[in-house]
Amino acid sequence: MKIFIDTANLDMIREIDGWGVLDGVTTNPSLIAKENTDVRTRVKEIAGIVDVPISAEAMAPDAPGMIREGRELASIHENINVKLPMCVEALKAVKVLSGEGIDVNMTLIFTPQQALLAAKAGARYVSPFIGRLDDIGADGTEALGQVLAVLSNYGFETEVIAASIRGPMHVFEAAAMGCDIATIPYNVLQQMVSHPKTDEGIQNFIKDYEKSKKT
Ligand code: E4P
Numbered sequence: 001m002k003i004f005i006d007t008a009n010l011d012m013i014r015e016i017d018g019w020g021v022l023d024g025v026t027t028n029p030s031l032i033a034k035e036n037t038d039v040r041t042r043v044k045e046i047a048g049i050v051d052v053p054i055s056a057e058a059m060a061p062d063a064p065g066m067i068r069e070g071r072e073l074a075s076i077h078e079n080i081n082v083k084l085p086m087c088v089e090a091l092k093a094v095k096v097l098s099g100e101g102i103d104v105n106m107t108l109i110f111t112p113q114q115a116l117l118a119a120k121a122g123a124r125y126v127s128p129f130i131g132r133l134d135d136i137g138a139d140g141t142e143a144l145g146q147v148l149a150v151l152s153n154y155g156f157e158t159e160v161i162a163a164s165i166r167g168p169m170h171v172f173e174a175a176a177m178g179c180d181i182a183t184i185p186y187n188v189l190q191q192m193v194s195h196p197k198t199d200e201g202i203q204n205f206i207k208d209y210e211k212s213k214k215t
Helices: 010-018 030-036 039-049 063-074 088-099 112-121 130-135 140-152 168-176 185-192 197-215
Strands: 002-006 024-025 055-056 079-083 103-107 125-128 159-162 181-184
Touching: 002 185, 010 039, 024 130, 030 039, 030 055, 039 063, 055 103, 063 079, 063 088, 063 112, 079 088, 088 103, 088 112, 088 197, 103 112, 112 125, 112 140, 130 140, 130 159, 130 168, 140 159, 140 168, 140 197, 159 168, 168 181, 168 185
Parallel strands: 002 024, 002 181, 024 055, 055 079, 079 103, 103 125, 125 159, 159 181
Antiparallel strands: none
16 A cells, blocks of 8 residues: 655655655645745655655645646646546546646545546546545444445546544555555654564663673
8 A cells, every 4th residue: 555644744754755765746725834934845845855746635626626727837847747626617627637647636525426536527536525524423444445336347547535633553454454544643643653562672672782791
């Protein structure tokens, strides 16, 4: 499974790239706002430090605006793909942008039916939001499984990005189902590294190593 980081923070992106596990970056307007910058400036900066796909969200309300904004965002760097929120206007825009060779990440996907439409329209990625479904008492992991089952029936090239990940268990569930990509927040990536028995084992080995040096 490819690992994307779900952040617009440059230090976090650099850090995870340094781990040798980074396959992509996703941003959204809320993540960009947290960094007190604007999308164009920040995705250009990200493209300057890592050589992986980067999602930048277009915010226009209609298809012509999405197409215009999508072209503009994609022209910033060849690694930039355009995130569009699932709706009729976005479907129209995906058709045009994908026809021009611009990758689209259809975001805010909550059902397999939405994913099917996005894939048919030509989306390069679809992003089902697991955590936000769990938040309302639904089963986000089940919905992700349904998206994967439907798309894999028909051989779409569209890759599924497990999004709105809230913890290591979501990552495991996505990977166990063979999801193509998970976009993971920095704190969850850190949680994935640790285990109390690993930390305890390291401390014990250090202690015994120091002891053995003295003998
Ligand atoms: C995906 O690309 C989104 O940026 C993200 O996963 C949303 O997650 P949230 O529900 O934690 O805001």
